[in-house]
Amino acid sequence: MRKLSVLLLGLMAAVAPAAAQTSSALPSFLLRANPADAPFIAARHNLTIVSQVTDASGVTMYLVTPVVDNPGLATELNGDLAVMAFERNHVVGIPESIRPRLMQSTAAILEALPDRTIVPYYGRSVWRGYANQPAAVLINTPAVHALPVTGGGVVAIIDTGIDVNHPALVGAFVPGYDFVRQQATVTSDLAGVSQSTAAILEAQVVGEPFRAALVNQSTAAILEQSTAAILEASGLPAAFGHGTMVAGLVRLVAPTARIMPLTAFAPDGSGDVFNVVRAIYYAVDHGANVINMSFSLADWSAELVRAVNYANEHDVICVASAGNNGEETLVFPSAFRHVVGVGSSNNLDLRSTFSNFGNGLVYLAAPGESLITPFPAGRYAAVSGTSFSAALVSGAAALIEQVKPGIEPTNAQEALSCAKRIGQDMGSGRLDLLSALLRALK
CATH class of the missing domain: 3.30.70 (Alpha-Beta Plaits)
Incomplete structure (x- = not known):
């Protein structure tokens, strides 16, 4: 090559x-x-x-x-x-920096986390409410882990910064690159906020009750009451923690896969085609098997097409989010032929009202409402959006990569298409890990 x-x-x-x-x-x-x-x-x-x-x-x-x-x-x-x-x-954006709003109240989010006990999860220490959340059970995560299939290869995540020292993620990474700061060291989004804000997030107040703080459009960080009050008043950048949260959901499904962090977006969710294209080429040339692209572009880009085609030619599976406008539309790269475009469904297997739809855009759906995932500074958060649905599918691709190393993307897509039908406008249906693996093994 x-x-x-x-x-x-x-x-x-x-x-x-x-x-x-x-x-x-x-x-x-x-x-x-x-x-x-x-x-x-x-x-x-x-x-x-x-x-x-x-x-x-x-x-x-x-x-x-x-x-x-x-x-x-x-x-x-x-x-x-x-x-x-x-x-x-062209400008490329993180869809959650604009939409959607969380689909649950903050009280309901806390009710869904009755047990924040720290438990072991494939060599990491995590909250039980993260490891055992309903969305993971719905897509048959425990069943495939019991086989045992827990993920192989390298998943490149093109996103904002990632907290590589989060207890749920530490030790899971291969070298990446920060295309925003032009450096090999990948930093958390904490580097993009003031020192005082970072210090507030990093401080752990022992014994204080938790509550869910709406820190931006799509994210409720689960924080101590005093910390939550401060951050709700001051706010955080629109896409703060997005890369960390995506990485956490990839690892939820594929806890033994490796992650390549590629920073192409600022904490406010802003990016451009040039940095995205560079990140795709870097991922392919440095051994990625899967590329997660939880972002969208309204305009066609020939250079982005070339980069995605390059990845496909080298048997790299590309996954992208379908966007959160609640419309039948086309956004890119989700609508490209060699990309698994992912829409959002809820835990009742209905299309999320915010999810874009249409079979020209969505190849597959996955849960994307009030998912629990790691948040910078060792925290956790509840999030909604197609970005996070895509992360679950990227994890699924890493599971397939374990049982069929070097699988061609078209064959991986065919395996993923063995899903639960949930409507005419959500592609193959809702992700089913067990069915996908059984198809891949045939």
Whole structure:
């Protein structure tokens, strides 16, 4: 397999004196060209080359910004014969940073956690309410673990930062990369809040009653009463803890799989196609078997398609969330042909009202309402959203990877399609781990 090299190379602007005019408000673009041509293209069109990714064919995708605003730039570049492809570097978002709201009251969330006893869970110490939650039983998690099938391979999670020291997750990781901070060390989202807020979260108040604090749209963190009151008043970034919570649900289903943390989003849920594409290439080239993509893009991106196709060609199973607008629509990468698009269902096997739907988008459903999962600073939270449904399916893919190492993605998708039918607009139905494994073994 030829490697894709991710090169973080800052090049000088084609016209150096004009660089001072560059505004952060100017859009960025993705330009595909041969490396020998790129500096001349930049000079012709007054562009600054910021960074790049070189693929196995020797063609490079460049992140470029115009030195000054140029409304006619797309027309110019489309007419340049040295330019192989050109598109806007679209914004990509974490769907839970906008919708949904939690489907239960905070009181109901606490009632669902009557026992916060610490119990062993495949080498980790976790809350009993997390390990034995209803959604895990519904998809037959205990039954497959008893076989025993508990997960194999590496699941790459492209998301916000992950708390790699959380007791439920510690020791589960292979090296990853932070594409936001351009560093090999992956940090928790605690690094994205003030020191005082981080200190409040990290402080454990012994003996104080717990309550569920609505810290953002889709998350109720289970905290001591005094801590909850402070954080509810101040709030947290819209996607704070998202990567940690996704990782916790992958590990709930596949507790012996390894996790590759790839940070491509800030704690507020903001990201872009360039960092996502780099993360996909990194995951494939560093041994991932599954890629979890709990994010969505409203606009088609040819570069994102190329990256997903590269993963598929190297037998990497791609899973993505379908989004939380409650609409029959298309979002990407969930709607791509080589991606398992995942919608949300509730514990009564009904489509969640917030979940996007439609068989052009949703291949499979999984529980996605008030799931209990690890939260930064050693905490736990209740969450709702298709991002978390996707995490359960990525865990399922890791189970399949254990029993059929190197399985082709199309065969993995066929196995996952052995699900419980829950309606005409939710693809193959609700995830059933036991049925999926039995199909994979045939």
